[in-house]
Amino acid sequence: MEPEALGYGPRGLQSGTRDETVIERIFQQIRAEGETARVDIARNLGISAATVTTITADLMARGLIEETAARTTGTVRGRPRVALRLRSQAHVVAGLKLGDRMTTLVLIDFQGRQLAETAVPQIAHFTDTGSIVRLIEKTLDLGLAQAGLTREDISAIGVGVPGFVDARAGLIHWSPLLNDRMVPLRALLEDTLNCPVAIDNDANLLALAELWFGVGRAIRDFIVVTIEQGVGMGIVIGNRLYQGTRGCGVEFGHMKVQPEGALCRCGQRGCLEAYVADYALLREAEMALPHMTTQPQDRLDELFAEAKAGNLAARSIFRRAGRLFGIGLANIVNIFDPELVILSGEQLRYDYLYSQEVREMMEANSLVLGHPPVELRLHKWEDQLWAKGAAAFAMDRLTHRLLVGEQEYA
Amino acid sequence: MEPEALGYGPRGLQSGTRDETVIERIFQQIRAEGETARVDIARNLGISAATVTTITADLMARGLIEETAARTTGTVRGRPRVALRLRSQAHVVAGLKLGDRMTTLVLIDFQGRQLAETAVPQIAHFTDTGSIVRLIEKTLDLGLAQAGLTREDISAIGVGVPGFVDARAGLIHWSPLLNDRMVPLRALLEDTLNCPVAIDNDANLLALAELWFGVGRAIRDFIVVTIEQGVGMGIVIGNRLYQGTRGCGVEFGHMKVQPEGALCRCGQRGCLEAYVADYALLREAEMALPHMTTQPQDRLDELFAEAKAGNLAARSIFRRAGRLFGIGLANIVNIFDPELVILSGEQLRYDYLYSQEVREMMEANSLVLGHPPVELRLHKWEDQLWAKGAAAFAMDRLTHRLLVGEQEYA
Numbered sequence: 001m002e003p004e005a006l007g008y009g010p011r012g013l014q015s016g017t018r019d020e021t022v023i024e025r026i027f028q029q030i031r032a033e034g035e036t037a038r039v040d041i042a043r044n045l046g047i048s049a050a051t052v053t054t055i056t057a058d059l060m061a062r063g064l065i066e067e068t069a070a071r072t073t074g075t076v077r078g079r080p081r082v083a084l085r086l087r088s089q090a091h092v093v094a095g096l097k098l099g100d101r102m103t104t105l106v107l108i109d110f111q112g113r114q115l116a117e118t119a120v121p122q123i124a125h126f127t128d129t130g131s132i133v134r135l136i137e138k139t140l141d142l143g144l145a146q147a148g149l150t151r152e153d154i155s156a157i158g159v160g161v162p163g164f165v166d167a168r169a170g171l172i173h174w175s176p177l178l179n180d181r182m183v184p185l186r187a188l189l190e191d192t193l194n195c196p197v198a199i200d201n202d203a204n205l206l207a208l209a210e211l212w213f214g215v216g217r218a219i220r221d222f223i224v225v226t227i228e229q230g231v232g233m234g235i236v237i238g239n240r241l242y243q244g245t246r247g248c249g250v251e252f253g254h255m256k257v258q259p260e261g262a263l264c265r266c267g268q269r270g271c272l273e274a275y276v277a278d279y280a281l282l283r284e285a286e287m288a289l290p291h292m293t294t295q296p297q298d299r300l301d302e303l304f305a306e307a308k309a310g311n312l313a314a315r316s317i318f319r320r321a322g323r324l325f326g327i328g329l330a331n332i333v334n335i336f337d338p339e340l341v342i343l344s345g346e347q348l349r350y351d352y353l354y355s356q357e358v359r360e361m362m363e364a365n366s367l368v369l370g371h372p373p374v375e376l377r378l379h380k381w382e383d384q385l386w387a388k389g390a391a392a393f394a395m396d397r398l399t400h401r402l403l404v405g406e407q408e409y410a
Numbered sequence: 411m412e413p414e415a416l417g418y419g420p421r422g423l424q425s426g427t428r429d430e431t432v433i434e435r436i437f438q439q440i441r442a443e444g445e446t447a448r449v450d451i452a453r454n455l456g457i458s459a460a461t462v463t464t465i466t467a468d469l470m471a472r473g474l475i476e477e478t479a480a481r482t483t484g485t486v487r488g489r490p491r492v493a494l495r496l497r498s499q500a501h502v503v504a505g506l507k508l509g510d511r512m513t514t515l516v517l518i519d520f521q522g523r524q525l526a527e528t529a530v531p532q533i534a535h536f537t538d539t540g541s542i543v544r545l546i547e548k549t550l551d552l553g554l555a556q557a558g559l560t561r562e563d564i565s566a567i568g569v570g571v572p573g574f575v576d577a578r579a580g581l582i583h584w585s586p587l588l589n590d591r592m593v594p595l596r597a598l599l600e601d602t603l604n605c606p607v608a609i610d611n612d613a614n615l616l617a618l619a620e621l622w623f624g625v626g627r628a629i630r631d632f633i634v635v636t637i638e639q640g641v642g643m644g645i646v647i648g649n650r651l652y653q654g655t656r657g658c659g660v661e662f663g664h665m666k667v668q669p670e671g672a673l674c675r676c677g678q679r680g681c682l683e684a685y686v687a688d689y690a691l692l693r694e695a696e697m698a699l700p701h702m703t704t705q706p707q708d709r710l711d712e713l714f715a716e717a718k719a720g721n722l723a724a725r726s727i728f729r730r731a732g733r734l735f736g737i738g739l740a741n742i743v744n745i746f747d748p749e750l751v752i753l754s755g756e757q758l759r760y761d762y763l764y765s766q767e768v769r770e771m772m773e774a775n776s777l778v779l780g781h782p783p784v785e786l787r788l789h790k791w792e793d794q795l796w797a798k799g800a801a802a803f804a805m806d807r808l809t810h811r812l813l814v815g816e817q818e819y820a
Contacts (some may be wrong), residue, residue, distance in 0.1 A: 022456035046432035048458035244747025252742040256737050327666050335662040337654025
């Protein structure tokens with residue numbers, strides 16, 4: 001995270017899909033560079049200077065970009081080159097991450113700068129949909145007050161939700177936060193907040209945050225694995241978030257690591273999640289701690305403390321989780337051969353999931369072929385980054401609407 | 411496979427990587443369309459008509475493309491529109507697939523038309539490197555004679571090899587065909603044949619064949635799974651072959667489907683291949699057929715006939731392979747959410763690998779979420795298609811050299 005970020009958003013997108021228009025490619029180039037001259041846009045995108053001039057004039061007339069004296073690099077003399085940049089006050093978007101202990105929000109301006117950040121603690125676990133909508137409203141209003149803004153100042157809202165989310169349909173198939181299924185959260189929020197909303201699985205949005213603001217500024221192919229109540233994954237290939245054909249994205253938590261193995265809350269058996277997630281650890285906890293006294297939300301901490309103190313049953317619970325997690329990671333590494341795997345999420349406060357043993361298990365089950373093992377990096381639990389990914393998603397959809405108009409969700 | 415293919419090569423590559431030059435994008439557009447007018451190129455790529463005119467004039471001067479009267483579509487009147495197409499006689503490339511029973515070759519011209527096809531039967535299994543090189547020479551010369559060409563007429567050669575192949579380094583880490591490891595096959599062949607050579611894993615090249623000539627003409631994201639001596643996989647995402655960060659591509663056969671399970675020839679345990687590959691089936695065959703009489707290369711057929719005839723042990727061998735294959739496929743489907751999975755390879759003559767039970771196992775272990783299950787399509791064993799993928803790979807590298815010059819392998 002650069003504090004004074006010049007440029008954000010995915011790089012290399014002049015090479016987008018065939019659906020990307022010239023105006024989008026020019027806009028994305030300016031956003032990614034932070035500040036860039038017309039001549040550099042033309043050269044980098046391989047389009048004529050005349051086209052760049054016409055399109056940037058249009059973007060300026062619409063108040064989306066502005067001219068600025070370019071930062072001088074090197075010893076260029078003479079009159080300062082004029083560069084283009086996004087107009088910070090053009091639009092503000094909000095990004096929210098819904099968690100079971102906390103709802104986090106960030107507001108960013110059109111240049112990607114953070115205007116406010118707020119977090120509302122709560123215990124949300126199989127809650128009703130109405131309460132979640134009210135929680136989002138409350139968090140949003142707190143953030144707006146912090147920034148001295150009102151709801152009318154917001155152009156788009158992005159929300160990251162754990163569970164199975166169909167981003168294209170704006171639909172939550174299932175989430176540990178909700179006691180309803182098939183919740184059309186996007187439509188519900190758009191009705192309530194009177195503003196365009198985009199929702200997606202939270203692990204996808206964390207990968208998007210890394211792509212727009214984090215390691216994705218330097219790395220083309222990487223994977224983000226999150227462990228919280230469940231196991232999530234986001235994949236960035238060629239500077240793009242990979243979302244799968246049907247828009248439900250990639251699923252790592254339900255990889256079968258043990259045929260006919262432990263029962264998963266998805267109803268299948270042997271899923272990675274059925275060994276690694278909170279509930280998987282807790283359902284064996286009675287064996288280790290028959291007289292647990294703590295509140296449900298503190299039991300994992302108690303179990304972990306017991307394991308650290310030498311309780312063999314407690315230790316075995318974490319040990320199996322760590323070993324199978326290592327095997328699951330090895331499978332992912334064999335399939336994707338990524339440059340980097342980022343581990344994140346609340347459960348990483350328990351070190352068994354990034355212990356030496358997990359790393360060894362991963363490496364022992366990966367095909368190495370003379371290359372150094374893949375880099376495994378830990379990004380500590382930081383809800384604000386997830387929220388920033390949700391804001392990036394909202395900004396992406398907003399930009400598409402501004403430049404191309406209302407279209408089928410792509 | 412269109413018999414009289416107009417256009418070949420991946421589509422949508424005007425949106426290539428940021429390294430792709432304008433000349434490459436224009437060339438690829440012409441190749442993908444078969445025939446296309448300058449005005450359509452400019453419109454589709456979002457570049458100026460002047461640039462298209464300059465670059466296509468250069469391509470014509472170099473003999474790579476030519477003008478042709480465009481096929482009339484609709485009721486356009488007046489003078490016929492002039493279209494551009496690749497010049498068929500500009501270059502010829504060869505593609506070979508090395509198998510354990512057969513070496514297959516195709517020759518294609520610059521327009522992607524097949525000029526010759528030939529196959530040389532042999533038993534190659536842990537052979538020495540010199541014999542493999544001579545086998546390639548022999549097959550190449552047979553194909554050239556068929557087409558009335560000589561070695562001097564060939565501009566590039568692509569070779570698909572089973573095993574762990576580092577395409578970037580032109581190195582075979584390990585292959586069931588070779589008794590050597592770390593074989594620099596690309597360099598050896600280039601010295602022998604005096605022609606640029608590209609090598610890759612054969613499953614990758616089958617995916618490339620589907621991308622350039624087959625289903626990839628219509629589908630953006632798909633997966634090819636091959637079962638022969640081992641289990642291979644090629645992944646096409648966004649009209650591109652995904653090769654991983656380190657160039658060794660994706661590995662499906664060594665996905666762990668059973669922790670601490672059966673020993674794999676890679677030295678690890680519980681790999682899918684250790685249950686599904688030829689050797690995995692045969693090492694249990696003595697339990698079912700203690701008095702096998704057939705030659706080693708026919709034993710799998712014998713085992714399969716026994717299973718069909720009701721031998722319970724033989725049936726159990728195939729049944730377990732099929733069930734674990736279904737779980738492996740489900741893992742891949744959960745991760746990639748592809749539009750289509752294509753099964754191919756010699757071993758599919760044994761129907762247990764695409765039986766109803768495998769499909770059910772795959773579907774039972776996939777997250778469905780209201781979508782129809784992924785399409786599973788069988789492309790029967792056809793070595794010529796693999797060879798065509800190798801030719802596509804050679805053509806891709808050749809084109810890059812012609813348009814951009816000798817550069818680091820990208």
